[in-house]
Amino acid sequence: MKIDAINFTNIIINIAGTIEDNLDYLTELDTEIGDGDHGINMAKGFKRIKEKLSEADILDIGETLILSGKVLLNEIGGAMGPLYGGGLIKAGVALKGKNTIYKNDIYTLFSSLLESVKSLGGARVGDKTMVDTLEPFVVEYRRQSEGNETVDSFREALAKAKEGMESTRDMISKVGRSSRLLERSKGHIDVGAASSYLILESFYNSLKSIMDQQDN
Amino acid sequence: MKIDAINFTNIIINIAGTIEDNLDYLTELDTEIGDGDHGINMAKGFKRIKEKLSEADILDIGETLILSGKVLLNEIGGAMGPLYGGGLIKAGVALKGKNTIYKNDIYTLFSSLLESVKSLGGARVGDKTMVDTLEPFVVEYRRQSEGNETVDSFREALAKAKEGMESTRDMISKVGRSSRLLERSKGHIDVGAASSYLILESFYNSLKSIMDQQDN
Amino acid sequence: MKKFINDPNSVVDESVKGYLAAYTEYVKKLEGVRVLIRKKDPSFNKVAVITGGGSGHKPAFIGYIGEGLCDGAAVGEIFSAPPADWIYKATKELDMGKGVIYLYGNFSGDIMNFRMAKTLAEADGIKVEEVIANDDVASAPKENIKNRRAIAGEVMMWKVGGAAAWSGMNLSQVKEVSEQAVYNTRTMGVGSYPPVIPATGKPGFNLEEDEIEIGVGHHGEPGIRKEKIKSADKITTELMDAILDDLPFKSGDRVSILINGLGATPLQELYIVNRKISEILNNYKIKKVITYVGEYFTSLEMAGFSITLTKLNDSLEKLILAKADAPLFKQFDLT
Amino acid sequence: MKKFINDPNSVVDESVKGYLAAYTEYVKKLEGVRVLIRKKDPSFNKVAVITGGGSGHKPAFIGYIGEGLCDGAAVGEIFSAPPADWIYKATKELDMGKGVIYLYGNFSGDIMNFRMAKTLAEADGIKVEEVIANDDVASAPKENIKNRRAIAGEVMMWKVGGAAAWSGMNLSQVKEVSEQAVYNTRTMGVGSYPPVIPATGKPGFNLEEDEIEIGVGHHGEPGIRKEKIKSADKITTELMDAILDDLPFKSGDRVSILINGLGATPLQELYIVNRKISEILNNYKIKKVITYVGEYFTSLEMAGFSITLTKLNDSLEKLILAKADAPLFKQFDLT
Ligand SMILES: Nc1ncnc2c1ncn2[C@@H]1O[C@H](COP(=O)(O)OP(=O)(O)O)[C@@H](O)[C@H]1O
Ligand SMILES: Nc1ncnc2c1ncn2[C@@H]1O[C@H](COP(=O)(O)OP(=O)(O)O)[C@@H](O)[C@H]1O
Numbered sequence A, B: 001m002k003i004d005a006i007n008f009t010n011i012i013i014n015i016a017g018t019i020e021d022n023l024d025y026l027t028e029l030d031t032e033i034g035d036g037d038h039g040i041n042m043a044k045g046f047k048r049i050k051e052k053l054s055e056a057d058i059l060d061i062g063e064t065l066i067l068s069g070k071v072l073l074n075e076i077g078g079a080m081g082p083l084y085g086g087g088l089i090k091a092g093v094a095l096k097g098k099n100t101i102y103k104n105d106i107y108t109l110f111s112s113l114l115e116s117v118k119s120l121g122g123a124r125v126g127d128k129t130m131v132d133t134l135e136p137f138v139v140e141y142r143r144q145s146e147g148n149e150t151v152d153s154f155r156e157a158l159a160k161a162k163e164g165m166e167s168t169r170d171m172i173s174k175v176g177r178s179s180r181l182l183e184r185s186k187g188h189i190d191v192g193a194a195s196s197y198l199i200l201e202s203f204y205n206s207l208k209s210i211m212d213q214q215d216n
Numbered sequence C, D: 001m002k003k004f005i006n007d008p009n010s011v012v013d014e015s016v017k018g019y020l021a022a023y024t025e026y027v028k029k030l031e032g033v034r035v036l037i038r039k040k041d042p043s044f045n046k047v048a049v050i051t052g053g054g055s056g057h058k059p060a061f062i063g064y065i066g067e068g069l070c071d072g073a074a075v076g077e078i079f080s081a082p083p084a085d086w087i088y089k090a091t092k093e094l095d096m097g098k099g100v101i102y103l104y105g106n107f108s109g110d111i112m113n114f115r116m117a118k119t120l121a122e123a124d125g126i127k128v129e130e131v132i133a134n135d136d137v138a139s140a141p142k143e144n145i146k147n148r149r150a151i152a153g154e155v156m157m158w159k160v161g162g163a164a165a166w167s168g169m170n171l172s173q174v175k176e177v178s179e180q181a182v183y184n185t186r187t188m189g190v191g192s193y194p195p196v197i198p199a200t201g202k203p204g205f206n207l208e209e210d211e212i213e214i215g216v217g218h219h220g221e222p223g224i225r226k227e228k229i230k231s232a233d234k235i236t237t238e239l240m241d242a243i244l245d246d247l248p249f250k251s252g253d254r255v256s257i258l259i260n261g262l263g264a265t266p267l268q269e270l271y272i273v274n275r276k277i278s279e280i281l282n283n284y285k286i287k288k289v290i291t292y293v294g295e296y297f298t299s300l301e302m303a304g305f306s307i308t309l310t311k312l313n314d315s316l317e318k319l320i321l322a323k324a325d326a327p328l329f330k331q332f333d334l335t
């Protein structure tokens, strides 16, 4: 399957909607072992991205990603500005010039994002962060996409992302705000792992409906 | 009937107990249209009076009153320091040198107290203050005591005091903290009127048991 | 209400002890009475400024003992006036032969105790004057202005009277400018959560989870009316309308602003209020000379705030901008 | 939670506007970014001190922009680090050719944004150093001290670093003394009621009506353990034991004390705490040089407090006692 620039912008807009819908859920998770602001900041950031994308008229998917990343990085800040923002910019640089993307570009997108998060934040799998969602996703997507269709590969990888997210529940946090809780950080899903999963899930739902449209 | 210095000290100690028992009631009244501290301050003051009286060994009823008044005036402050404290001192000066008091001395005591409160605070009957309890009491006690026994006179006067206290419920406050509430001060008994009534009631109960003892 | 205290009945004593321990260079306590006085003597004999009142209002009253402010304060129980005897002893101790001025708030208990102290001190030949703050617009109609209670505007009276005494003015001059400060100051407040007196543990008022009390007193006394909570801009406008109308303040006036947090309200919200005040004053072409934002006269952990405007003339302006150096009120000379 | 706000999502913007309106003589805002900088220029080129972080902590961070303190601050959303771009723009604006020092707290978001800003500024040829406060004893064992979060002790770093830069020290000297301030500062806090982020309306933690959180962070993060509320003296002793043991502080040491109210806790209670601290320090024969009591680093309307001790050497003492003149931190020269 192929994703054109308009499809791609819609994917991002759908992610914004998903984040908005899950604001209370994210707030709750971040309240348990963090400071309660993750949902708000993500929602604010993606709302602003939506506005910016609707003003702009971009047919370059790389530029779409860069613009989205810059909103998070330059206007939102927090931990998410550098992590998601920096990651989206890195992905955008990798996809610059493309107005259609395919299966492998999706790999490039998420592996660039993951790499950026890891290099900037220094977290590894097992540290109870968004990396625990993103890394299993990226690894599985690569494996699956060697033989399978985009949507199928994404679905399988998403299942691993979910497992990854859920695995954070039993972890002791090693990085970020919750890392000071030691044993007490156990028993709660990491909010960054959760928002990463929501983004992936929304991306998958968009892919499915794009495919449905393309089938018709 | 006659009241000796030990009886009198016990009367005061009983008043202290009554105030202590009614702390929550007074707090509640003062919270409704005041600042909530009347019960606490009265309890603190009378507790201190009790301590002072038990340390001292006074056989002069006037001195007992002066000492009690000074505790309120010099250690407690608030509105009650000058009002009750000044009143007790004035009553003490009037009864100085007596180690036994009788029906008319009780009149002297409460009329001195009332006079002091009125001259210092400037309140009149109808202003929604302790004066609304004390003045009907003093007036009725004088009337009754012309023909009747101490305890009987006191009982009748106490009934008027109660009416007086209750009449404050429908008054608009003219004096003190609650006077700023205008119409909104209606519907609540004045806390000073209430504490004055409690003092008189306790005094009456003590008189009755002194009389019972003297009868035996 | 969870409080960080030991014995609910010794809150005031222990808090004064902790205060003295923090500011040994600034203040000391008189023996036997709960009176705090300035430690550093001025270089000349001046009119002594004494204040006092109930506790639970920090930084008032003891936070304002220092250079350019008050010389001493008598410290009552929570929300309860200090005994006359303490005020009298403060007066004896602090008089430098230039007379003493009592600057306090319009509450029945305070008036009776300060007046008794005045009588006692005058019997000793000390000259005593008093000025009583009554800035709370919400507490009585203007026809009955003398019955209004004092709230945060009292701080402006201390600032002016304290600076005046420190500048060397004589007793009647200090009285005159302190009265001017009172005449030209108007305050109105709003409460959202009550104070809780430690010894009773009871909230000072009850409001629904969506209600506020317009015109609340700083002991939690009811104000003019309860209202549904609304936007900060609307509440600010409501308070400002009442304040501006009352004096009234007019286009071309110069004013000082004091936005006082009552205890629990975050400073952040007070600045949101100030944003609206600025806008309103701009519209009215009223010029602000200085803005104080913070906790100047609290009511334990009550939530809410008040707005105080003082209309300035040249002498008030100069005194307000003068240096002050007390533990809880520090201002570099801005004249 | 009743709050005096307009739109829950524009709390920070409106509060900054109100802040600017109150202190026009002190601060101004950079165009296009939420960065506040000092208005009055020093009379000479100095190292620029920049701080920043999430909002909801007033007086931190913007209250500390002024003479002898910080030159500018980047203002994030409630509890959320400011974007790197803003810090970078502050750096460009404030560098006077003597280099810039970032003094901020040890939080993942802040670190990433400040480091990105540093990279951008260095690419422009600006010399940038950073010192990161990590004073919260409760937040990690001493073996893992670099993972400790910053709480109120950050104020001591600003005081020292700000005074150092103002005194004319060069970049490496300012860095050196700021690091000394951090190495010698220990804090621990306790929370009793949570902060409520305006935009979510949700309490930052949940405690029973008789529970407190020992070691709470100033975003409401959980601490070491929940306990039943107990006397102020016992809580103070518990916090002091942890603090004194950690550095450790020893008999003969000189210290500064900072007792920080987290928002809703009355000042009165902080003095009760100080009374006990004084007693404990006396027992240990530790000498206190200066005591700060008040709200220095809040967490919205959270109730609770923290205790900060800083062990002083001659240079730290001198810098702490130096003059400071920022809107929300004023100190006359005490050296
Ligand atoms: N250094 C890091 N590396 C990877 N992820 C991180 C790092 N620091 C924080 N995170 C992620 O950020 C999430 C918290 O995000 P958010 O609440 O927006 O920031 P903050 O903790 O500053 O309030 C954590 O749950 C974690 O997944
Ligand atoms: N000027 C006055 N004259 C007579 N009674 C007064 C006067 N002022 C106050 N009171 C009495 O004092 C009571 C309040 O006492 P209290 O609560 O102890 O003082 P405060 O109002 O200062 O807190 C009122 O209910 C009223 O009865």
Ligand SMILES: [Mg+2]
Pocket (backbone or CB within 6 Å): A030, A034, A035, A036, A037, A038
């Ligand atoms: Mg968070």
Ligand SMILES: [Mg+2]
Pocket (backbone or CB within 6 Å): B030, B034, B035, B036, B037, B038
């Ligand atoms: Mg009362």
Ligand SMILES: [Mg+2]
Pocket (backbone or CB within 6 Å): B035, B037, B038, B078, C054, C078, C079, C080, C081
């Ligand atoms: Mg009272």
Ligand SMILES: [Mg+2]
Pocket (backbone or CB within 6 Å): A035, A037, A038, A078, D054, D078, D079, D080, D081
């Ligand atoms: Mg945060």
